[in-house]
Amino acid sequence: MTERADSRSSRGPGLPGQPNGWSPVLVAGIGMTPVGEHWDVSLRNLALDAISAALEDAGGLRPDALYVANMLAPALSGQSHLGALLADFAGLRGIEATTVEAAGASGGVAARQAYLAVASGAVEVALVLGVEKVTDKDSGQVEAALATASDADYEAIQGVTAGAQAALLMRRYFHEHRAPQDALAGFSLVAHQNAVSNPNAMFRKAISLEQYSNAPMVSDPLNTYDAAPMADGAAALILARAATLLPPDGRPAVEIAGSAVATAAMAVHDLPDPLGLPAGAASAQAALERAASQVEQVDLFELHDRFSIFAALSLEAAGFAERGAGWLLAKQAEIALDGRIPICTYGGSKARGEPGAATGIYQLAEAVSQLQGRAGKNQVAGASIALVQCLGGSGATAATHVLRRMANGT
Amino acid sequence: MPENHLMKPNRPVGFAGYGAYIPQFRLPASEVARIWTGGQGGLPIKEKAVAGLDEDVITMSIEAARNALARSGVPASEIRAVWVGSESHPYAVKPTSTVVAEAIGATPHTQAADWEFACKAGTEAIQAAIGFVGSGMAEYALAIGMDTAQGRPGDALEYTAGAGGAAFLLGPAETALCTIEGSYSFATDTPDFWRRANETYPEHGERFTGEPAYFKHITTAAQSLMESTGTTPDDFRYVVFHQPNTKFPLRVGKDLGFREDQIETGLLVPEIGNTYAGSALVGLTAILDVAEAGDRILMVSYGSGAGSDAFSLQATGLLSARRSAAPDTLSYVRRRTEIDYATYARLRGKLVTK
Amino acid sequence: METSRHWRLRQQRYALVGEVCPSCELKIFPPRDICPDCGNEARTIFQFSGRGEVYSHTTVYQAPAGHTENSPYPLAIVRLEEGPLVTAQLTDLADKPVEIGMPVEMVTRKLRSDGERGILVYGYKFRPRLARAEQS
Numbered sequence: 027m028t029e030r031a032d033s034r035s036s037r038g039p040g041l042p043g044q045p046n047g048w049s050p051v052l053v054a055g056i057g058m059t060p061v062g063e064h065w066d067v068s069l070r071n072l073a074l075d076a077i078s079a080a081l082e083d084a085g086g087l088r089p090d091a092l093y094v095a096n097m098l099a100p101a102l103s104g105q106s107h108l109g110a111l112l113a114d115f116a117g118l119r120g121i122e123a124t125t126v127e128a129a130g131a132s133g134g135v136a137a138r139q140a141y142l143a144v145a146s147g148a149v150e151v152a153l154v155l156g157v158e159k160v161t162d163k164d165s166g167q168v169e170a171a172l173a174t175a176s177d178a179d180y181e182a183i184q185g186v187t188a189g190a191q192a193a194l195l196m197r198r199y200f201h202e203h204r205a206p207q208d209a210l211a212g213f214s215l216v217a218h219q220n221a222v223s224n225p226n227a228m229f230r231k232a233i234s235l236e237q238y239s240n241a242p243m244v245s246d247p248l249n250t251y252d253a254a255p256m257a258d259g260a261a262a263l264i265l266a267r268a269a270t271l272l273p274p275d276g277r278p279a280v281e282i283a284g285s286a287v288a289t290a291a292m293a294v295h296d297l298p299d300p301l302g303l304p305a306g307a308a309s310a311q312a313a314l315e316r317a318a319s320q321v322e323q324v325d326l327f328e329l330h331d332r333f334s335i336f337a338a339l340s341l342e343a344a345g346f347a348e349r350g351a352g353w354l355l356a357k358q359a360e361i362a363l364d365g366r367i368p369i370c371t372y373g374g375s376k377a378r379g380e381p382g383a384a385t386g387i388y389q390l391a392e393a394v395s396q397l398q399g400r401a402g403k404n405q406v407a408g409a410s411i412a413l414v415q416c417l418g419g420s421g422a423t424a425a426t427h428v429l430r431r432m433a434n435g436t
Numbered sequence: 437m438p439e440n441h442l443m444k445p446n447r448p449v450g451f452a453g454y455g456a457y458i459p460q461f462r463l464p465a466s467e468v469a470r471i472w473t474g475g476q477g478g479l480p481i482k483e484k485a486v487a488g489l490d491e492d493v494i495t496m497s498i499e500a501a502r503n504a505l506a507r508s509g510v511p512a513s514e515i516r517a518v519w520v521g522s523e524s525h526p527y528a529v530k531p532t533s534t535v536v537a538e539a540i541g542a543t544p545h546t547q548a549a550d551w552e553f554a555c556k557a558g559t560e561a562i563q564a565a566i567g568f569v570g571s572g573m574a575e576y577a578l579a580i581g582m583d584t585a586q587g588r589p590g591d592a593l594e595y596t597a598g599a600g601g602a603a604f605l606l607g608p609a610e611t612a613l614c615t616i617e618g619s620y621s622f623a624t625d626t627p628d629f630w631r632r633a634n635e636t637y638p639e640h641g642e643r644f645t646g647e648p649a650y651f652k653h654i655t656t657a658a659q660s661l662m663e664s665t666g667t668t669p670d671d672f673r674y675v676v677f678h679q680p681n682t683k684f685p686l687r688v689g690k691d692l693g694f695r696e697d698q699i700e701t702g703l704l705v706p707e708i709g710n711t712y713a714g715s716a717l718v719g720l721t722a723i724l725d726v727a728e729a730g731d732r733i734l735m736v737s738y739g740s741g742a743g744s745d746a747f748s749l750q751a752t753g754l755l756s757a758r759r760s761a762a763p764d765t766l767s768y769v770r771r772r773t774e775i776d777y778a779t780y781a782r783l784r785g786k787l788v789t790k
Numbered sequence: 791m792e793t794s795r796h797w798r799l800r801q802q803r804y805a806l807v808g809e810v811c812p813s814c815e816l817k818i819f820p821p822r823d824i825c826p827d828c829g830n831e832a833r834t835i836f837q838f839s840g841r842g843e844v845y846s847h848t849t850v851y852q853a854p855a856g857h858t859e860n861s862p863y864p865l866a867i868v869r870l871e872e873g874p875l876v877t878a879q880l881t882d883l884a885d886k887p888v889e890i891g892m893p894v895e896m897v898t899r900k901l902r903s904d905g906e907r908g909i910l911v912y913g914y915k916f917r918p919r920l921a922r923a924e925q926s
Contacts (some may be wrong), residue, residue: 038801065794164855166853166855167855167859168852168853169852169854169855170854170855170856172854173854177820179795179799179820180820180876180877181877182854183803183901183902183911183913184865184877184878184879184901184913184915185853185854185856185857185860185865185879185901186850186865186877186903187849187850187852187853187854189850189852190848190850191847191859194848194865194866194867194877195848196848197847197848197890198845198846198867198890201846201890239849243849243851244851244852245848245849245850245851245852245865246848246849247848248848291826293820293877294867294875294877295867295874295875295876295877296820296875298825298826300867300875391830460882460884488881488882488899489859489860489900490860490879490881490899490900490901490911490915491900492900493913494900494912495897495898495899495900498804498898499897499898526910527910530909535804537911538800538801538804539804539805539898539912540805541805541837635823761861763920763922764922767920767921767922768920770919771882771921773884773885789859
């Protein structure tokens with residue numbers, strides 16, 4: 027993985043992975059709908075709400091291209107071809123539009139496609155939308171649809187669920203690293219605590235260690251508080267080159283300083299090291315390198331806590347903890363808003379809710395609002411560099427971005 | 437001098453391998469009584485074997501076949517016929533045998549077929565395999581009798597209708613673990629038990645299943661075989677009959693002049709129930725697990741409708757060396773997980789879920 | 791119904807038929823035709839023994855559509871003795887507790903049915919190695 031990043035960086039004199047002539051890409055606007063069970067809102071209306079909010083936030087920029095992050099619409103809404111559908115429905119008829127799918131990493135991968143298009147100059151202003159509508163089908167159908175992110179022929183046929191895969195990793199992790207049964211509780215506790223003040227969160231309620239310990243099992247040892255609730259949601263970003271951006275309304279500009287996607291073996295059993303999260307490590311390393319940043323400079327880490335075990339694995343893969351020591355960070359002093367490395371600052375997937383392919387866009391939007399000092403009670407003081415990572419499947423795809431607050435006027 | 441109807445192939449044939457399979461679940465007969473008779477009345481057996489949710493005649497046949505192959509040391513590619521006798525084939529139309537053949541690696545240069553004759557479909561398959569090998573058409577043929585038997589809830593059959601069976605690889609007698617001296621078949625049109633097309637559960641003639649059916653056919657077949665081979669009960673170290681309950685095989689054995697110690701080794705019905713097409717065959721595997729070189733064994737199956745196949749067998753010197761290559765039948769009998777009627781109802785698909 | 795899809799995989803599913811890399815001798819399951827270690831073509835058929843041990847395990851209580859009839863069911867990643875990991879259900883556990891490192895053996899079982907009228911899908915599962923009875 028290291029070699030691959032190095033060889034790319036040796037191509038030109040510019041920043042690693044960013045050819046000469048590329049312009050910095052800014053996040054010009056963000057929009058999020060509340061995550062939850064939106065019985066009365068359709069896929070297209072969810073999308074419209076998020077797009078409208080992002081366009082308004084961007085102060086009237088009109089996008090030239092739409093990148094839709096979505097995984098489940100074909101299975102759960104009987105709907106593909108979302109690019110055309112949603113561009114048209116959002117009043118953007120005629121623009122370039124497409125869907126990007128990489129399971130739970132779809133949001134981050136779509137953001138990267140938009141980033142590449144804008145950075146290269148091929149697209150002036152890009153709209154990235156993450157949208158997922160899961161409540162129109164029963165839970166068995168949703169589980170089956172989610173299981174399509176695993177290997178259909180060799181995992182899903184055995185009745186594998188996303189939760190079961192996480193549980194298999196969790197049990198092995200506990201075994202190899204001698205972690206106690208409640209080792210990961212802190213991730214869930216902090217996530218719930220952060221969601222209390224997030225108006226878009228599904229569960230705005232703190233939980234206790236006792237509640238965690240008494241929770242029913244989803245797939246032992248993984249309990250309901252280790253698992254993020256699948257829910258409906260949509261979030262959108264407007265990306266533009268610095269030169270395009272309208273004069274800022276006084277808030278700091280946020281740059282996508284590093285962007286990377288990596289993949290690993292899709293089936294957990296095909297990974298030489300199932301607990302290594304190789305795609306998470308490779309994409310984090312590449313994104314940081316492209317941003318010319320060090321992991322020590324990161325002020326907050328929006329990781330993908332779809333299941334609590336992935337918080338530990340992501341922290342290790344990104345370099346915040348040694349191998350096997352990620353679970354030791356599952357405590358206030360380490361990961362709360364005022365901790366050493368705050369994570370899931372708006373509640374993460376655990377408490378904000380997990381809107382599938384939209385997650386990566388929520389994460390980026392949340393990180394932007396942190397860097398712009400717009401996070402209110404959720405504000406991480408003085409945040410200037412954020413690392414954002416989302417995972418597809420059991421980590422077979424990882425998309426990692428480095429966002430950086432720019433000095434005013436640049 | 438009586439006519440001799442003994443069936444013997446031109447070329448001597450035997451079992452190159454044998455293997456049993458019995459699922460782990462056990463439903464005590466007292467559980468059936470608890471639900472349907474308030475616990476009153478005698479019980480025909482102690483308990484019966486019940487297949488798990490992921491088991492059927494195909495999966496059970498595969499495991500028995502693998503055990504038979506392991507004991508034989510014969511490569512699956514040398515098998516020219518895979519025949520499965522059962523009255524609970526998972527499909528109404530689509531062979532059990534092709535799946536089994538594929539799973540054990542016997543495809544594609546093989547015959548494959550399913551057999552059906554109530555509880556004697558397995559011994560029929562053996563006789564056909566004797567013909568295949570004995571005629572020189574094939575070196576090896578695999579015959580299996582296996583069932584996950586059905587019994588209507590509350591019916592007398594529900595106490596005993598069990599699951600299990602055995603596989604036998606037929607091959608040349610020279611390298612066999614047990615040779616087949618000859619067989620005799622007796623069949624008449626006797627409607628003691630049947631299941632009409634598309635029905636879930638079988639019907640039976642109650643006491644009509646006894647004298648004119650089970651006893652008449654087994655007795656005639658056993659006596660004819662012994663007459664044809666010039667043997668008497670004392671010539672056999674072991675005897676095994678079809679076992680619909682504990683009482684019938686003990687009584688028919690006594691009627692024929694066998695002692696209980698000849699019968700008991702192969703009498704598995706008290707602990708696993710009536711495994712239908714597998715019943716006499718799985719009993720035979722328990723005998724082969726302990727028989728010594730030279731021991732003679734009489735096996736008589738019975739299938740409703742009705743008929744009996746009787747076989748005179750003799751263990752060879754190769755048996756004791758080869759039998760440990762696969763799990764013995766007692767291991768399956770003792771692998772026991774007791775279930776209640778509710779669990780049984782779920783495992784056997786007796787709960788209405790749609 | 792997905793008849794041909796399951797049919798294509800029958801030998802690997804029924805009997806753990808995988809591949810061995812002719813270059814580096816890596817044993818490969820599931821089959822993938824290109825050796826993940828040395829990158830050479832690996833299409834040589836290899837029959838796995840079916841023996842292995844539990845690498846990790848769990849129980850699925852919230853089954854996906856198609857598997858709800860068997861819920862809850864134990865699921866594991868098994869380390870085959872020839873090397874590869876494989877994801878599969880455990881079966882025949884009764885009340886036996888599962889532990890990482892527990893020796894298991896492959897059995898062919900019913901995985902699911904392809905809808906109410908479709909084919910029955912059979913494939914590998916693993917169970918605790920069968921204990922042999924002591925002959926009296």
